[in-house]
Amino acid sequence: MVEIAPHDLLKIRTVQDLSSLQLPDWAEKVFSKSLTVVVRRAQIADDLIPVGIRGHERSQRLASWVSLDKVVKSITPYELVQNNAWLDLSNARKELPAVMTLEKIAPILSDFTWGISGSVGFELATKTPSAKMTSDLDLVWKPKQRINQKSAQQLLKTLNQFEVHADLQVIQGTDGFSLEEYANANSTTMVKTIKGPKLVTDPWEI
Protein backbone atom coordinates (compact mmCIF):
# COMPACT_ATOMS: atom_id res chain seq x y z
CA MET A 1 0.00 0.00 0.00
CA VAL A 2 1.21 3.46 -0.79
CA GLU A 3 1.45 6.12 1.83
CA ILE A 4 -0.78 9.09 1.15
CA ALA A 5 0.55 12.58 1.93
CA PRO A 6 -0.77 16.13 1.54
CA HIS A 7 -0.37 17.48 -2.05
CA ASP A 8 -0.63 13.97 -3.57
CA LEU A 9 -3.03 13.72 -6.49
CA LEU A 10 -5.50 10.85 -6.39
CA LYS A 11 -7.35 9.56 -9.37
CA ILE A 12 -10.75 7.98 -8.79
CA ARG A 13 -13.20 6.27 -11.11
CA THR A 14 -16.35 8.30 -10.69
CA VAL A 15 -17.80 11.33 -8.91
CA GLN A 16 -19.87 8.94 -6.78
CA ASP A 17 -16.69 7.77 -5.05
CA LEU A 18 -16.48 11.12 -3.26
CA SER A 19 -18.27 11.53 0.03
CA SER A 20 -19.73 14.94 -0.94
CA LEU A 21 -23.46 14.63 -1.34
CA GLN A 22 -23.79 17.11 -4.13
CA LEU A 23 -21.20 18.95 -6.16
CA PRO A 24 -21.67 22.59 -7.17
CA ASP A 25 -21.97 23.19 -10.92
CA TRP A 26 -18.36 24.26 -11.36
CA ALA A 27 -17.07 21.14 -9.64
CA GLU A 28 -19.31 18.85 -11.65
CA LYS A 29 -17.96 20.44 -14.84
CA VAL A 30 -14.27 20.57 -13.98
CA PHE A 31 -13.99 17.41 -11.96
CA SER A 32 -15.58 15.09 -14.50
CA LYS A 33 -12.69 15.91 -16.86
CA SER A 34 -9.83 15.07 -14.52
CA LEU A 35 -11.44 12.77 -11.91
CA THR A 36 -8.47 13.79 -9.79
CA VAL A 37 -8.49 15.20 -6.27
CA VAL A 38 -5.72 16.77 -4.19
CA VAL A 39 -4.95 15.39 -0.73
CA ARG A 40 -5.58 18.08 1.88
CA ARG A 41 -3.48 18.59 4.99
CA ALA A 42 -5.95 17.10 7.46
CA GLN A 43 -6.33 13.93 9.45
CA ILE A 44 -7.23 10.61 7.84
CA ALA A 45 -10.13 9.10 9.77
CA ASP A 46 -11.57 5.61 9.22
CA ASP A 47 -9.61 5.20 5.97
CA LEU A 48 -11.26 8.34 4.61
CA ILE A 49 -8.68 10.56 2.97
CA PRO A 50 -9.32 14.33 3.15
CA VAL A 51 -9.23 15.68 -0.40
CA GLY A 52 -10.02 18.84 -2.29
CA ILE A 53 -11.50 19.46 -5.71
CA ARG A 54 -9.89 22.27 -7.66
CA GLY A 55 -11.79 24.61 -9.95
CA HIS A 56 -10.34 27.17 -12.31
CA GLU A 57 -10.77 30.03 -9.84
CA ARG A 58 -9.08 30.30 -6.49
CA SER A 59 -12.43 30.45 -4.74
CA GLN A 60 -13.46 27.21 -6.41
CA ARG A 61 -12.23 24.70 -3.91
CA LEU A 62 -14.36 22.01 -2.40
CA ALA A 63 -13.42 19.85 0.54
CA SER A 64 -14.40 16.22 0.42
CA TRP A 65 -13.25 12.75 1.42
CA VAL A 66 -12.51 9.61 -0.48
CA SER A 67 -12.08 6.10 0.80
CA LEU A 68 -8.63 4.61 0.23
CA ASP A 69 -10.04 1.62 -1.65
CA LYS A 70 -11.57 3.93 -4.27
CA VAL A 71 -8.20 5.36 -5.26
CA VAL A 72 -7.23 4.08 -8.70
CA LYS A 73 -3.88 5.81 -8.91
CA SER A 74 -1.86 8.23 -6.83
CA ILE A 75 0.66 10.67 -8.24
CA THR A 76 3.05 12.53 -5.96
CA PRO A 77 4.45 16.00 -6.74
CA TYR A 78 7.92 14.36 -6.67
CA GLU A 79 7.08 11.85 -9.43
CA LEU A 80 6.24 14.75 -11.75
CA VAL A 81 9.83 15.93 -11.39
CA GLN A 82 11.39 12.47 -11.71
CA ASN A 83 9.46 11.95 -14.96
CA ASN A 84 10.19 15.45 -16.30
CA ALA A 85 6.42 15.62 -16.78
CA TRP A 86 6.56 19.11 -18.31
CA LEU A 87 8.23 17.72 -21.45
CA ASP A 88 4.90 16.04 -22.34
CA LEU A 89 2.96 19.31 -22.45
CA SER A 90 1.79 20.71 -25.78
CA ASN A 91 3.88 23.51 -27.24
CA ALA A 92 1.16 26.03 -26.40
CA ARG A 93 1.08 24.98 -22.72
CA LYS A 94 4.89 25.03 -22.55
CA GLU A 95 4.68 28.76 -23.24
CA LEU A 96 2.82 29.48 -20.00
CA PRO A 97 5.06 31.68 -17.82
CA ALA A 98 4.88 29.25 -14.88
CA VAL A 99 5.91 26.32 -17.10
CA MET A 100 8.76 28.30 -18.69
CA THR A 101 10.01 29.17 -15.23
CA LEU A 102 9.71 25.54 -14.16
CA GLU A 103 12.00 24.42 -16.98
CA LYS A 104 14.62 26.95 -15.87
CA ILE A 105 14.34 26.02 -12.21
CA ALA A 106 14.58 22.24 -12.70
CA PRO A 107 18.38 22.17 -13.29
CA ILE A 108 18.97 24.37 -10.21
CA LEU A 109 17.17 21.85 -7.99
CA SER A 110 18.68 18.74 -9.58
CA ASP A 111 20.24 17.61 -6.27
CA PHE A 112 17.04 18.24 -4.29
CA THR A 113 14.11 15.97 -3.52
CA TRP A 114 11.50 18.35 -4.84
CA GLY A 115 8.08 18.29 -6.42
CA ILE A 116 5.49 20.40 -8.20
CA SER A 117 2.16 21.21 -6.53
CA GLY A 118 -0.51 23.85 -7.23
CA SER A 119 -2.11 24.41 -10.61
CA VAL A 120 1.00 23.44 -12.59
CA GLY A 121 1.37 20.14 -10.73
CA PHE A 122 -2.31 19.43 -11.26
CA GLU A 123 -2.00 20.09 -14.98
CA LEU A 124 1.07 17.88 -15.34
CA ALA A 125 -0.56 15.02 -13.46
CA THR A 126 -3.97 15.17 -15.11
CA LYS A 127 -3.13 16.52 -18.58
CA THR A 128 -6.06 18.93 -18.20
CA PRO A 129 -5.55 22.70 -18.58
CA SER A 130 -5.26 24.09 -15.06
CA ALA A 131 -2.38 26.60 -14.96
CA LYS A 132 -3.14 30.16 -16.05
CA MET A 133 -1.07 33.01 -17.47
CA THR A 134 -0.98 34.48 -13.96
CA SER A 135 -0.24 31.25 -12.07
CA ASP A 136 2.61 31.14 -9.59
CA LEU A 137 4.84 28.12 -9.31
CA ASP A 138 4.14 26.13 -6.15
CA LEU A 139 6.93 23.73 -5.26
CA VAL A 140 7.50 21.30 -2.40
CA TRP A 141 10.86 20.20 -1.04
CA LYS A 142 11.86 17.36 1.30
CA PRO A 143 15.21 18.49 2.70
CA LYS A 144 17.79 15.97 3.90
CA GLN A 145 18.95 18.42 6.55
CA ARG A 146 18.12 21.89 7.80
CA ILE A 147 19.51 24.97 6.13
CA ASN A 148 20.13 28.29 7.84
CA GLN A 149 18.30 31.52 7.09
CA LYS A 150 21.10 32.91 4.95
CA SER A 151 21.21 29.79 2.74
CA ALA A 152 17.42 29.92 2.48
CA GLN A 153 17.58 33.54 1.31
CA GLN A 154 20.22 32.64 -1.30
CA LEU A 155 18.24 29.66 -2.58
CA LEU A 156 15.08 31.76 -2.93
CA LYS A 157 17.00 34.48 -4.73
CA THR A 158 18.30 31.91 -7.23
CA LEU A 159 14.83 30.43 -7.75
CA ASN A 160 13.16 33.81 -8.12
CA GLN A 161 15.39 35.26 -10.82
CA PHE A 162 12.88 34.23 -13.52
CA GLU A 163 9.54 35.71 -14.61
CA VAL A 164 7.25 33.83 -12.22
CA HIS A 165 7.33 33.79 -8.41
CA ALA A 166 8.31 30.36 -7.10
CA ASP A 167 7.04 29.39 -3.68
CA LEU A 168 8.91 26.58 -1.95
CA GLN A 169 7.17 24.71 0.83
CA VAL A 170 9.45 22.68 3.09
CA ILE A 171 7.92 19.27 3.79
CA GLN A 172 8.71 17.27 6.92
CA GLY A 173 6.41 14.26 7.27
CA THR A 174 2.91 15.66 6.91
CA ASP A 175 3.97 19.17 8.05
CA GLY A 176 4.86 22.02 5.74
CA PHE A 177 6.19 25.56 6.07
CA SER A 178 7.13 28.32 3.66
CA LEU A 179 10.87 28.60 3.07
CA GLU A 180 10.36 32.30 2.33
CA GLU A 181 8.79 32.90 5.71
CA TYR A 182 11.59 31.03 7.49
CA ALA A 183 14.23 32.93 5.48
CA ASN A 184 12.88 36.29 6.67
CA ALA A 185 11.60 35.29 10.11
CA ASN A 186 12.44 37.42 13.14
CA SER A 187 10.55 35.33 15.65
CA THR A 188 7.93 32.76 14.71
CA THR A 189 7.12 30.76 11.57
CA MET A 190 3.82 29.14 10.68
CA VAL A 191 3.85 25.38 10.23
CA LYS A 192 0.83 23.78 8.60
CA THR A 193 0.05 20.42 10.21
CA ILE A 194 -2.74 17.87 9.75
CA LYS A 195 -4.20 19.24 13.01
CA GLY A 196 -4.17 22.83 11.72
CA PRO A 197 -1.62 25.64 11.50
CA LYS A 198 0.65 26.56 14.42
CA LEU A 199 3.33 29.13 15.19
CA VAL A 200 6.77 27.86 16.19
CA THR A 201 10.16 29.46 16.83
CA ASP A 202 12.06 26.70 14.97
CA PRO A 203 10.10 25.13 12.10
CA TRP A 204 12.82 22.53 11.47
CA GLU A 205 12.25 20.98 14.88
CA ILE A 206 9.53 18.33 14.68
Added chain:
Amino acid sequence: MEKLHFNFDTTDAIKKPVHVGVVASGDLEVIFRPTDKQTEINIVTGSDGFHDVWENVLTRFFDRYPVKANIEINDFGSTPGVVNLRLTQALEALKDEK
Protein backbone atom coordinates in the same frame (compact mmCIF):
# COMPACT_ATOMS: atom_id res chain seq x y z
CA MET B 1 -10.52 39.13 -7.03
CA GLU B 2 -12.56 40.98 -4.41
CA LYS B 3 -11.88 43.99 -2.19
CA LEU B 4 -13.37 44.02 1.30
CA HIS B 5 -13.51 46.78 3.87
CA PHE B 6 -14.24 46.58 7.60
CA ASN B 7 -14.17 48.99 10.54
CA PHE B 8 -13.94 48.21 14.24
CA ASP B 9 -14.17 50.30 17.40
CA THR B 10 -10.93 49.71 19.22
CA THR B 11 -8.88 51.14 22.07
CA ASP B 12 -5.27 49.90 22.02
CA ALA B 13 -3.10 52.04 19.73
CA ILE B 14 0.06 50.57 18.22
CA LYS B 15 3.32 52.48 17.84
CA LYS B 16 5.13 50.69 15.04
CA PRO B 17 4.10 48.92 11.85
CA VAL B 18 4.37 45.13 11.63
CA HIS B 19 4.28 42.78 8.66
CA VAL B 20 3.63 39.03 8.93
CA GLY B 21 2.77 36.22 6.53
CA VAL B 22 3.83 35.42 3.00
CA VAL B 23 2.62 35.73 -0.57
CA ALA B 24 1.85 32.05 -1.21
CA SER B 25 -1.14 29.84 -2.03
CA GLY B 26 -3.22 29.13 1.06
CA ASP B 27 -1.59 31.98 2.93
CA LEU B 28 -1.86 35.75 3.35
CA GLU B 29 0.21 38.76 4.29
CA VAL B 30 -0.97 41.11 7.02
CA ILE B 31 0.34 44.62 7.62
CA PHE B 32 -0.61 46.61 10.75
CA ARG B 33 0.14 50.37 10.64
CA PRO B 34 -0.39 52.92 13.45
CA THR B 35 -3.45 55.16 13.06
CA ASP B 36 -5.19 58.03 14.89
CA LYS B 37 -8.58 56.86 13.69
CA GLN B 38 -10.56 53.72 14.39
CA THR B 39 -9.38 50.35 13.13
CA GLU B 40 -9.82 50.10 9.41
CA ILE B 41 -9.15 46.88 7.48
CA ASN B 42 -8.71 46.67 3.72
CA ILE B 43 -8.58 43.18 2.25
CA VAL B 44 -7.70 42.12 -1.27
CA THR B 45 -8.56 38.46 -1.76
CA GLY B 46 -8.35 36.04 -4.66
CA SER B 47 -11.28 34.10 -3.24
CA ASP B 48 -14.60 35.85 -3.92
CA GLY B 49 -17.72 35.42 -1.86
CA PHE B 50 -16.28 35.09 1.65
CA HIS B 51 -17.36 38.46 3.12
CA ASP B 52 -19.27 36.92 6.02
CA VAL B 53 -16.48 34.48 6.89
CA TRP B 54 -14.00 37.37 7.06
CA GLU B 55 -16.41 39.39 9.18
CA ASN B 56 -16.76 36.52 11.65
CA VAL B 57 -13.04 35.88 11.98
CA LEU B 58 -12.22 39.60 12.33
CA THR B 59 -15.07 40.37 14.76
CA ARG B 60 -13.99 37.54 17.03
CA PHE B 61 -10.39 38.72 16.91
CA PHE B 62 -11.06 42.43 17.61
CA ASP B 63 -13.61 41.66 20.33
CA ARG B 64 -10.82 39.88 22.12
CA TYR B 65 -7.89 42.13 21.14
CA PRO B 66 -9.06 45.72 20.54
CA VAL B 67 -5.93 46.73 18.61
CA LYS B 68 -6.18 50.14 16.97
CA ALA B 69 -4.45 50.00 13.58
CA ASN B 70 -4.78 50.56 9.87
CA ILE B 71 -4.64 47.03 8.49
CA GLU B 72 -3.89 45.80 5.00
CA ILE B 73 -4.46 42.14 4.11
CA ASN B 74 -3.49 40.43 0.87
CA ASP B 75 -5.08 37.00 0.80
CA PHE B 76 -4.21 34.06 -1.44
CA GLY B 77 -6.92 31.57 -0.55
CA SER B 78 -6.14 31.03 3.12
CA THR B 79 -8.43 29.21 5.54
CA PRO B 80 -10.02 31.00 8.54
CA GLY B 81 -7.58 29.07 10.78
CA VAL B 82 -4.60 30.52 8.93
CA VAL B 83 -6.09 34.05 9.01
CA ASN B 84 -6.59 33.86 12.76
CA LEU B 85 -3.07 32.56 13.26
CA ARG B 86 -1.53 35.35 11.16
CA LEU B 87 -3.46 37.99 13.14
CA THR B 88 -2.20 36.40 16.36
CA GLN B 89 1.33 36.41 14.96
CA ALA B 90 1.05 40.14 14.18
CA LEU B 91 -0.08 40.71 17.75
CA GLU B 92 2.94 38.80 19.07
CA ALA B 93 5.23 40.85 16.84
CA LEU B 94 3.73 44.04 18.34
CA LYS B 95 4.32 42.78 21.87
CA ASP B 96 7.94 41.94 21.07
CA GLU B 97 8.60 45.57 20.24
CA LYS B 98 7.44 46.93 23.57
